[in-house]
Amino acid sequence: MKPQTRKTYVSETVAGLKPSGIRRFFDLASGMEGVISLGVGEPDFVTSWGIREASILSLEQGYTSYTANAGLPELRQEIAAYLRRKFRVCYRPETEILVTVGASQAIDLALRAIVDPGDEVIVVEPSFVAYEPLVVLAGGTPVSVRTSGADGFQLNLAQLEQAITERTKAVVICSPNNPTGTVFSPAELEALARLAEAHDLLVIADEIYAELTYEGEYMSMAAVNGMRERTILISGFSKGFAMTGWRLGFAAAPEDILQAMLKIHQYAMMCAPTMAQYGALEALRNGEHDVEQMRNSYRRRRNYFVASLNEIGLPCHVPGGAFYAFPSIRHTGLTSEQFAEQLLLEEKVAVVPGNVFGQSGEGYIRCSYASSLEQLQEAVKRMKRFLERL
Numbered sequence: 001m002k003p004q005t006r007k008t009y010v011s012e013t014v015a016g017l018k019p020s021g022i023r024r025f026f027d028l029a030s031g032m033e034g035v036i037s038l039g040v041g042e043p044d045f046v047t048s049w050g051i052r053e054a055s056i057l058s059l060e061q062g063y064t065s066y067t068a069n070a071g072l073p074e075l076r077q078e079i080a081a082y083l084r085r086k087f088r089v090c091y092r093p094e095t096e097i098l099v100t101v102g103a104s105q106a107i108d109l110a111l112r113a114i115v116d117p118g119d120e121v122i123v124v125e126p127s128f129v130a131y132e133p134l135v136v137l138a139g140g141t142p143v144s145v146r147t148s149g150a151d152g153f154q155l156n157l158a159q160l161e162q163a164i165t166e167r168t169k170a171v172v173i174c175s176p177n178n179p180t181g182t183v184f185s186p187a188e189l190e191a192l193a194r195l196a197e198a199h200d201l202l203v204i205a206d207e208i209y210a211e212l213t214y215e216g217e218y219m220s221m222a223a224v225n226g227m228r229e230r231t232i233l234i235s236g237f238s239k240g241f242a243m244t245g246w247r248l249g250f251a252a253a254p255e256d257i258l259q260a261m262l263k264i265h266q267y268a269m270m271c272a273p274t275m276a277q278y279g280a281l282e283a284l285r286n287g288e289h290d291v292e293q294m295r296n297s298y299r300r301r302r303n304y305f306v307a308s309l310n311e312i313g314l315p316c317h318v319p320g321g322a323f324y325a326f327p328s329i330r331h332t333g334l335t336s337e338q339f340a341e342q343l344l345l346e347e348k349v350a351v352v353p354g355n356v357f358g359q360s361g362e363g364y365i366r367c368s369y370a371s372s373l374e375q376l377q378e379a380v381k382r383m384k385r386f387l388e389r390l
């Protein structure tokens with residue numbers, strides 16, 4: 001029988017989304033042997049045993065049913081205590097905290113809860129690849145505002161103000177930043193706060209890397225004077241607690257916004273995975289020491305790797321957080337795609353071209369240093385050889 005032809009059912013919005021540029025490089029690298037991958041954005045640690053054990057215990061005890069839509073009450077209480085302890089922001093666990101399927105879902109919910117068709121959402125870039133597509137899927141228009149390597153990718157408030165229109169509803173920021181590792185300074189957060197107040201905007205603050213801040217005390221957007229009422233704070237367990245596969249995150253926001261997010265969540269997801277929530281409970285109660293050890297380990301690797309990149313001729317600012325170095329490759333004359341592709345094919349080192357994170361990422365590559373020191377040393381050797389040949 002002749003195969004039936006049918007129309008394409010994929011929506012125009014989805015068809016119009018670009019596939020993630022990171023995937024393309026993963027696919028290219030996955031078919032090759034002996035590749036050192038500095039491409040992935042995840043910890044190289046296995047989740048601490050205590051967390052795994054708590055989750056196993058919950059299964060042994062038979063806690064296998066749904067939890068409350070917003071998450072286990074005791075987990076929400078722990079999250080509230082954690083936010084108070086760490087960032088000095090207070091949220092009511094009953095109404096202002098939502099446990100989600102990763103920070104990814106929290107970002108999606110935040111956008112879907114606030115965006116009406118045609119609303120504009122400013123995305124500070126270079127940025128995590130999901131923000132812009134999620135704004136589009138929520139029916140909004142993403143407006144990107146660039147930052148520059150010249151000042152270590154700090155917020156550009158003047159450009160940000162210029163991008164604000166009547167339709168602007170929110171600004172998405174991420175600090176410590178993926179891909180640049182930059183931590184926005186308290187002064188800049190303060191300036192952004194005054195801008196948000198002046199133009200009546202929300203800030204969606206993706207703080208998933210907050211635990212991986214290497215210098216000084218972390219300042220949450222929600223802790224800035226007046227911003228608790230204007231911030232949707234997004235965080236989760238993937239990065240700081242090395243729990244990427246558990247798919248557990250959370251959002252904290254003023255009640256009206258959080259309840260709108262919960263409305264979507266209860267229809268679309270019901271609740272986050274129960275056994276993962278028990279693991280997260282243990283992470284918040286007893287995981288601090290392990291987080292500190294992982295943070296110290298990343299800091300050591302950052303110090304080695306960033307100094308080495310600068311030594312071999314890839315200028316790189318010292319990232320204050322996360323586990324990414326974002327060196328400039330501009331002087332090589334190659335585009336970031338060309339650089340990443342040639343480096344992979346010739347020296348088998350996988351990095352991510354900076355342009356996948358937005359136009360201001362062109363001329364840079366993202367290297368994750370969440371790899372063993374031996375692997376980083378070997379990667380530096382190969383990159384040096386590659387640069388000498390260029």
Ligand code: PLP
Pocket residue numbers: 041101102103104105128174177178206208235236237238244247248249
């Ligand atoms: N936000 C940023 C900035 C990220 O880099 C990532 C993952 O790479 C996420 C959110 C998603 O985190 P989760 O695993 O909690 O969904």
